[in-house]
Amino acid sequence: MRTSGVWRSVATATALAALTVVSGCTIQPAGPPGTSPAASPPAGGSSSAGSSPPAGRTPDAKPPASAGQPAPEVLWSPGDRGGDVRELQARLRQVLWLYEGPTGTYDASTVYAVKGFQGKRGLPRTGTTDSVTWQRLLGMTREPGKWDLYASGGQPAAKPDPRCMTGRVLCISKTSRTLRWMIDGRTVSVMAVRFGAQYTPTREGVFNVYFKSRHHVSTLYDSPMPYAMFFSGGQAVHYSADFAGTGYYGGSHGCVNVRDEGKIAAMFAQVRDGDKVVIYW
Structure with missing residues (x-):
């Protein structure tokens, strides 16, 4: 009887172990294409299902909406010159982010103004004018007139009389x-x-x-x-x-x-x- 009791105990323990293994094999949720299932926690870390996420993180965090999206096209950047830059500066003057010019040169003042405009609207503060920044600025301003574009000079001289x-x-x-x-x-x-x-x-x-x-x-x-x-x-x-x-x-x-x-x-x-x-x- 004692021997059979031992075998019954061994059989019971084996069955419980089998159940434990099966209950731990859950299907990992599908991640973005190309990702692999989450790795096991490092040694000493807690794998308890009821544990709280680390500070600053939320459960089941999703990647940013921009993940996998191409960066917006850069239209103008420091050092660029020309009529398009002059129009950018004239429009920045309309929304009071630029107080001098337009000069037609993408200078330090223009970089500062673009950064301020971007930051105010939750855009990356790059200081370069990309297509997203430009479209936002277009929606807030009117088309500059001739003397808006040349408020501080720079108009080509007329043919001499x-x-x-x-x-x-x-x-x-x-x-x-x-x-x-x-x-x-x-x-x-x-x-x-x-x-x-x-x-x-x-x-x-x-x-x-x-x-x-x-x-x-x-x-x-x-x-x-x-x-x-x-x-x-x-x-x-x-x-x-x-x-x-x-x-x-x-x-x-x-x-x-x-x-x-x-x-x-x-x-x-x-x-x-x-x-x-x-x-x-």
């Missing part, structure tokens, strides 16, 4: 808003300019510089007019800090405002009393 082709001339185009400093038909330098407002327009025609004043201050408006070169009454070509700061979103009281102080300083040193001024469309 025939009256500019001889002598020493400040050749000023209202169409392209540019000034060519020319000597005997040769362009010495080109600079962005703006003109008088609606009720104080800049006169058109042929004039001559009759007075120069390096540190001039307007007697009518008590405003600085550095590098002033007067050509018609109180109208002059001069540097404008306001133009440099706000671009074409302002205007003068009839003077020709120059944005680039370095360029007008160089021109001021060369211009003489009597030099011609031609203002045309």
